[in-house]
Amino acid sequence: MIVLPTAVREAILERAREGKPGEICGVLGGTYEPAGQSRVRSQYPAENVADTPRTRYEIDPEEQLAIFDRLEDRGEEIVGFYHSHPRGPPRPSATDAAQATWPDRSYLIVSLEPCEIGSWRWRTGESETAESETATERFEREQVVVG
Known part of the structure; x- marks a missing residue:
């Protein structure tokens, strides 16, 4: 479960509307729980530097590191990412799914048509088959609590 303050939800929705037709993106800061309830305290907008921003998002690695530093300076953890x-x-x-790299973090996705917010955790692990062990990677839907 991810707890998303109303003010943060509204700020992300406003950015998404203003950024249309391109994808917007950023980082969520707060209290991170790998298997439980994470609480968002703030959102850190980032510039979408993808070659095709209408269909993809990418945060510049240097900007991402600067955001991580700001987050840590404020005593927050990386809860996840949004776009x-x-x-x-x-x-x-x-x-x-191909670009997800932060296990157990939340990936919040804002749709404008229809207007809806969903969140998923990126899970990685080992799964045994009859022939061999293979890594599994998947998104698991998580409940979004606004308040």
């Missing part, structure tokens, strides 16, 4: 899908849907795309 928008201006033309829907509010769930991870194949590209999102």
Whole structure:
């Protein structure tokens, strides 16, 4: 579960509307719990530097590190990341899954058509098959509590 303050939700929605038709992105800071309830305290907007910002998002690595430093200076942990899908849907795309790199963190996705927010945790692990062990990677939907 991820707890998202109303003010943070509204700020992210406003950025998504202003950024349309491109995807917006940023980092969520607060209290991180790998298997439990994470609480967002703040959002850190980032510039989308993807080559095709209408269909993808990418945070510049140097800007991401600067955001992480600001977060730590404020006594926050990295709760996760957010981005928008201006033309829907509010769930991870194949590209999102291919680019996810932070296990157990939340990936909040804002859809504008329809207007909806969804959140997923990126899970990694080992799964045994009859022939061999293979790593599994998947998004698991998590409950978003606004308040």
